[in-house]
Amino acid sequence: MEHDNLIACHECDTLFKKPQLLGSRSVARCPRCGATLYRSAYRRLDGISAMTLAALFTFLIAQAYPILELDANGITSQTTLFGALVALWNEDMQIVAVMVFCATTLFPLTELVALLYVLIPIRSGYVPAGFNQVLRAIQFVRPWGMIEVFMLGVLITIVKMVSLARVIPEAALFAFGALTLMFAVVVMFDPRTLWDIADELTARRARPTPRTAADSAAAAVGATLTGSASGQPAAPHQG
Numbered sequence: 462m463e464h465d466n467l468i469a470c471h472e473c474d475t476l477f478k479k480p481q482l483l484g485s486r487s488v489a490r491c492p493r494c495g496a497t498l499y500r501s502a503y504r505r506l507d508g509i510s511a512m513t514l515a516a517l518f519t520f521l522i523a524q525a526y527p528i529l530e531l532d533a534n535g536i537t538s539q540t541t542l543f544g545a546l547v548a549l550w551n552e553d554m555q556i557v558a559v560m561v562f563c564a565t566t567l568f569p570l571t572e573l574v575a576l577l578y579v580l581i582p583i584r585s586g587y588v589p590a591g592f593n594q595v596l597r598a599i600q601f602v603r604p605w606g607m608i609e610v611f612m613l614g615v616l617i618t619i620v621k622m623v624s625l626a627r628v629i630p631e632a633a634l635f636a637f638g639a640l641t642l643m644f645a646v647v648v649m650f651d652p653r654t655l656w657d658i659a660d661e662l663t664a665r666r667a668r669p670t671p672r673t674a675a676d677s678a679a680a681a682v683g684a685t686l687t688g689s690a691s692g693q694p695a696a697p698h699q700g
Contacts, residue, residue, distance in 0.1 A: 472496035499654060506658075509650045510580045516643040517573045523636035524566065528615065533626035541633060542566070564607040569644070572606055575599045576647070579655060588659045599652050609641045 530539040549558035
């Protein structure tokens with residue numbers, strides 16, 4: 462039994478030879494405890510690709526537009542997430558600024574771009590360069606993206622600021638709310654299932670292409686022309 466084709470149940474730790482999901486089967490379950498071993502990603506590629514692309518556009522909107530507008534005694538101020546990071550940096554809280562930047566911008570953006578980098582070529586029928594490294598990068602950055610924690614902090618700040626100033630939600634706040642829901646859907650997708658599809662695509666490309674009748678006819682004509690040019694009769698083609 463090859464070690465590359467083994468899968469362990471995360472509930473009872475039983476080791477199995479990885480089954481192939483053929484036909485209408487979309488879920489492989491442990492015969493011992495009934496837990497889900499893995500799900501087929503074929504039927505989810507279109508949906509997860511569309512959701513990832515929508516999340517990327519929503520992410521750009523959330524980064525570009527102001528989050529809140531505060532009106533206190535006639536003085537109005539508004540800021541974007543980048544402006545808040547700059548304010549933290551200028552207040553000598555560089556560590557906090559870097560942590561917020563990584564959790565709300567760098568890691569989520571890296572995950573979305575990396576997912577699209579592997580999903581779009583896989584849907585087109587080929588494996589992109591650096592496929593394994595990109596999937597490992599997705600698994601590394603996924604736990605550190607904390608859009609939902611940032612959104613919760615913003616909502617708590619709004620509740621506290623209502624008694625001090627007039628708080629006006631801006632476009633980025635609604636974009637972050639939608640992005641939180643989109644990320645909840647994207648995170649449910651396990652990118653490790655793409656390895657199975659990549660292995661199948663690689664095996665499919667390695668198979669020799671079956672010879673058609675047109676190919677046989679073209680080969681016979683080529684052999685005839687070659688024999689005529691050399692002055693020797695070509696061997697009769699066996700149909």
